[in-house]
Amino acid sequence: MTAPAALARRAAPVFACIGLLAVWQVASLVLKNDSFPTAIEAIRAIPDILGDKESLINILASLRRMALGFGVAVLVSIPLGLLMGRSRAVAAFFNPLLMVIYPVPKAALMPIIMLWLGVGDITKTLVIFLGVSLPVIYHSFEGAKAVEEKMLWSGAAMGLSPGQRLVRIVLPAALPEILTGCRTGLVLALITMITSEMIARQSGAGNILFNALDMGQYDTVFAMIIIVGAMGICLDAIFERVRARLVRWSEPQFDMPLSFS
Amino acid sequence: MTSQLRSTSIMLGLAPIVLVIALWQSLVSFGFAPAVLLPPPGYVFSRLLQQLMTWTFQQEIAATLIRLFAGFAIAVVLGVSIGIAAAASPGINAVVRPIVRVLAPLPKVALYPALLLLLGFGHGSKITLVAADALFPILLSTYYGASTVEQKLIWSAMAAGTPRYEILFKVVLPAAMPSILTGCRIGLVISCIVVFLAEMITSTDGLGHVLVTAARTFQAVDMFVPLITISLLGLILNVLLGAVRSYLLRGFPEA
Amino acid sequence: MKVVPSRSSEWVKPVMPKKPASAIIEIERVSQVFQTSARKDHVALSDISLTIEEGAFVSILGPSGCGKSTLLYVVGGFVNPTSGSAKIKGRTITGPGPDRGPVFQEFALFPWKTVLGNVMYGPRQQGVRTTEAEAQSRALIEMVGLKGYENFYPKELSGGMKQRVALARTLAYHPEVLLMDEPFGALDAHTRTRLQNDLLNIWERDRKTVLFVTHSVDEAVFLSDKVVMMSKSPGRIREVIDIDLPRPRRRSELLLDPRYQKYVVDIERMFDEVDETGALL
Numbered sequence A: 001m002t003a004p005a006a007l008a009r010r011a012a013p014v015f016a017c018i019g020l021l022a023v024w025q026v027a028s029l030v031l032k033n034d035s036f037p038t039a040i041e042a043i044r045a046i047p048d049i050l051g052d053k054e055s056l057i058n059i060l061a062s063l064r065r066m067a068l069g070f071g072v073a074v075l076v077s078i079p080l081g082l083l084m085g086r087s088r089a090v091a092a093f094f095n096p097l098l099m100v101i102y103p104v105p106k107a108a109l110m111p112i113i114m115l116w117l118g119v120g121d122i123t124k125t126l127v128i129f130l131g132v133s134l135p136v137i138y139h140s141f142e143g144a145k146a147v148e149e150k151m152l153w154s155g156a157a158m159g160l161s162p163g164q165r166l167v168r169i170v171l172p173a174a175l176p177e178i179l180t181g182c183r184t185g186l187v188l189a190l191i192t193m194i195t196s197e198m199i200a201r202q203s204g205a206g207n208i209l210f211n212a213l214d215m216g217q218y219d220t221v222f223a224m225i226i227i228v229g230a231m232g233i234c235l236d237a238i239f240e241r242v243r244a245r246l247v248r249w250s251e252p253q254f255d256m257p258l259s260f261s
Numbered sequence B: 001m002t003s004q005l006r007s008t009s010i011m012l013g014l015a016p017i018v019l020v021i022a023l024w025q026s027l028v029s030f031g032f033a034p035a036v037l038l039p040p041p042g043y044v045f046s047r048l049l050q051q052l053m054t055w056t057f058q059q060e061i062a063a064t065l066i067r068l069f070a071g072f073a074i075a076v077v078l079g080v081s082i083g084i085a086a087a088a089s090p091g092i093n094a095v096v097r098p099i100v101r102v103l104a105p106l107p108k109v110a111l112y113p114a115l116l117l118l119l120g121f122g123h124g125s126k127i128t129l130v131a132a133d134a135l136f137p138i139l140l141s142t143y144y145g146a147s148t149v150e151q152k153l154i155w156s157a158m159a160a161g162t163p164r165y166e167i168l169f170k171v172v173l174p175a176a177m178p179s180i181l182t183g184c185r186i187g188l189v190i191s192c193i194v195v196f197l198a199e200m201i202t203s204t205d206g207l208g209h210v211l212v213t214a215a216r217t218f219q220a221v222d223m224f225v226p227l228i229t230i231s232l233l234g235l236i237l238n239v240l241l242g243a244v245r246s247y248l249l250r251g252f253p254e255a
Numbered sequence C: 001m002k003v004v005p006s007r008s009s010e011w012v013k014p015v016m017p018k019k020p021a022s023a024i025i026e027i028e029r030v031s032q033v034f035q036t037s038a039r040k041d042h043v044a045l046s047d048i049s050l051t052i053e054e055g056a057f058v059s060i061l062g063p064s065g066c067g068k069s070t071l072l073y074v075v076g077g078f079v080n081p082t083s084g085s086a087k088i089k090g091r092t093i094t095g096p097g098p099d100r101g102p103v104f105q106e107f108a109l110f111p112w113k114t115v116l117g118n119v120m121y122g123p124r125q126q127g128v129r130t131t132e133a134e135a136q137s138r139a140l141i142e143m144v145g146l147k148g149y150e151n152f153y154p155k156e157l158s159g160g161m162k163q164r165v166a167l168a169r170t171l172a173y174h175p176e177v178l179l180m181d182e183p184f185g186a187l188d189a190h191t192r193t194r195l196q197n198d199l200l201n202i203w204e205r206d207r208k209t210v211l212f213v214t215h216s217v218d219e220a221v222f223l224s225d226k227v228v229m230m231s232k233s234p235g236r237i238r239e240v241i242d243i244d245l246p247r248p249r250r251r252s253e254l255l256l257d258p259r260y261q262k263y264v265v266d267i268e269r270m271f272d273e274v275d276e277t278g279a280l281l
Helices: A003-031 A039-051 A053-086 A088-101 A106-117 A121-145 A149-157 A162-200 A205-214 A218-246 B003-029 B041-053 B055-088 B090-103 B108-119 B123-147 B151-159 B164-201 B207-216 B220-248 C068-076 C115-125 C130-143 C159-171 C189-206 C217-223 C258-280
Strands: C023-035 C041-053 C057-061 C083-088 C100-104 C177-181 C209-214 C226-231 C236-242
Touching (some): A003 A039, A039 A053, A053 A121, A053 A162, A088 B220, A106 A162, A106 B207, A106 B220, A121 A162, A162 A205, A162 B108, A205 A218, A218 B108, B041 B055, B055 B123, B055 B164, B055 B207, B055 B220, B090 B123, B108 B164, B123 B164, B151 B164, B151 C100, B151 C159, B207 B220, C041 C068, C041 C083, C041 C236, C057 C068, C057 C217, C068 C083, C068 C177, C068 C209, C100 C159, C115 C130, C115 C159
Parallel strands (some): C057 C209, C057 C226, C100 C177, C177 C209
Antiparallel strands (some): C023 C041, C023 C083
């Protein structure tokens, strides 16, 4: 690929953002709806939100909970997933339970957990933790399951104990798949965070959105959407950078992001 | 796997589910948690059965299902056609790829307030949110499946006299089917989750609304019932799609 | 170049009236360059000219990376040559067509269709009525030895059986030229010999033109009227060898025939040379 082509490829998402904002601008001008501000009006409202000390603290608190929930989920889920992938008994033990939990809307647990633990940070972090765990477990499981058996035989022949084989062979071999799971989990952490705040309506970024909606501050609503959207895109892009570095050796992966709630 | 091994693994799999229910029961029985906060499992399940028989609850389920299926159907149609088109045409690909890169990691639920403002509080905004959330996994896996179709499969069909535009339907679409159905499976579960959350955030009917109503009046048992219902719906739909999948993919290895 | 069986062999059924061999495929100065990275080009084929006569069984032999498959794809119309042209019956090849039927090493069967469905695909595409297409296809499936497997899916068949289906699928639309791309390369040695024998039997019925890519010297000598030896980096034709052995060929007789043995030894030596020079580059 020639240099300008590579540059165009890099810049394409930026053009896409500009294009989407332009479509928004035109649509709002055409619709002339009071509750649908133009893209420019929404962007103008962003500094107000970020300048406001209380909203800023709210957003940062949201992010902190998200980071904590995500971190703990990853630390618990990767070992569990790897064990499930390498031991048929562990997989048989956990699989049905996970299958039952899989379709439960995690953010919907918010009101129930609130009932037990109150509206504090623990509840919100726990919900994020639950949301992130499943995809990370699933992808670690798939990754560990796909590890070439003969690679482990070679390891055993070299005198590695089962524990060492798990850490020194299975973990690196499954890393590309694990990181795919983490990437999904990261976007999911953000989604769960926003959703649970929308449901609980106590504090955080999700709450700002609906408060503004209730008070008819439509440009704030849309500005907040831009902020949340930008968070998602940035987190995903940063993580993708990290991922690409960590697994440089693996086959170049499909380069569109996979995300879902 | 021999039948004995299979039954052992089923037993092993049931163990944690039984354990969870036993723990739940004992928490209530030994007085660690008051029944107001944590109703005993037997009570929750009998309440669930009782509710499932009532006309009003069935209507809530119907409202949820309508939104779910409408949103999912839109996502399937759009996802499969855009995915195939992006794989088939470099021009479309150049446009779709960056837009997808931007929109896929965007938390769609954040758009919900905007959808409420634009489409109102009825079905429209919820169906759109479901479609927006389920679209990307379907689109991405369709694109992935369609762009990795074995070149020689296409060549074989072309040599047999298939015109280029027919290749898309006669080779690319069926060859990408395993991947498309994987995307649909993910999309379906997402649809279940999202429709419920949207109803929780703002609605006047549907299962999500039932949960919120119960939460406002601190009726713990009525909070569990809709949650279990939507999860059961998710499981049932997943099994149904699995059956469709194994029928459609009967020729494919490992399906 | 002679394509007919040697006159000296008495036991040949001399049924083939020698009609003037007319060229069916003409490859004229074809070059194929692939851009592998921004600065590097890979010359897969360099200035190849070759004429293939109607009814001939021609093998293209060479070390891996010599562009022999690429040459086949050019004739198939699957890739366009960077320069030069390939013609079939005087018409320039611009794309794939039912006059040239490929059989790939990877079988490339449609996994969503049964054996019968795969074989019927070509005739149906040609507009043959379903009942008729089915009758023809069943006959072909029987001919390749798979009677009873009509409703099996490809995944349920062994490699050798899959390749039989692939051959039947291609024969079903009556191509004038068979393009075989290392068709037996993925099979075990025993299956391979059986398929070679069966292919020869089928071929001897109607003597379709066959262009057969392989890297096995005895396979090429056993099957062909003519062996095209290629060298690599860049892909060039090193030599064209007429295989003057009687037909119909029987493996048991041929393996003991000193002429066959000489061909194999000579061509193997030549193969070593082209591979050597290629490896040194």
